[in-house]
Amino acid sequence: MIFYSEEETYNWAKEFASTLKPGDMVAMYGNLGAGKTVISRGICAGLGFSGTVCSPTYTILHEYPNDPPIFHFDLYRLEGGADLGEVGMDPDYLAKGISLIEWPERMDDTSGITHTIRIQILSETEREITVE
Template identity: 60%
Template sequence: MKDFITQEIRETRSETETLVWAENFAKTLAQGSVIALFGTLGAGKTVISRGICRGLGFTGQVNSPTYTIVHEYPNPSIPIFHLDLYRLPPHADLEEIGIDYYASQKGVTLIEWPERLDSEELLTHKISITIADDETRHIEVSRKA
């Protein structure tokens, strides 16, 4: 199993700055990228997801798929799949939720609450978001070595 190496550590001081950072980060992603978004409630996982979607060219609305588990965004340049595993039991079976299907679609897959997964095998990136105060976020990006 490959380890993850830290690629970037960033501090953003507003939601807008976090969104812009995520838009720029999206430009570094390749087809097949599977990004795990770690952070507590309100840390900014969905803000980063929204920015990544915008950076990939998606102009529609991006909301956390908390109740539906997955949103597929119709994007002309690259398919985007947004999963929220919050409502799944800890260590949910990857096959049961279909993550292997989404990861194999040559798009970009965003996973909120990846702590619920048994394995990190399909992940290509991890983004950890920590709340410093009401507006400031510490963002650490790791990628598979």
């Protein structure tokens, strides 16, 4: 799918959210500025969360109070193969909510990922998004 604006990407993500259920883990791959946080905002809105959604680059994890809860990870600052248990990746706890993971390539184990979103920058405003 090709999107021509941030608004189109956001609206798609809101609709995509309706396919998610507790325990799902959404991995988002893309370069800096590709739109991972825009997609996270759209998914959160689609799940009914009305608060502020920003990339948790410095804290690594934001937990948004919602039903189901939303766990928003940004792993950019971690080294590859990092032990994610240290940053809140307890599978039993995460199973209660929906996890959004930016920079999943930093994870040592991606076996729990249920949805993979790949974002390719085509131009300043165009993005190609594929979902696996």
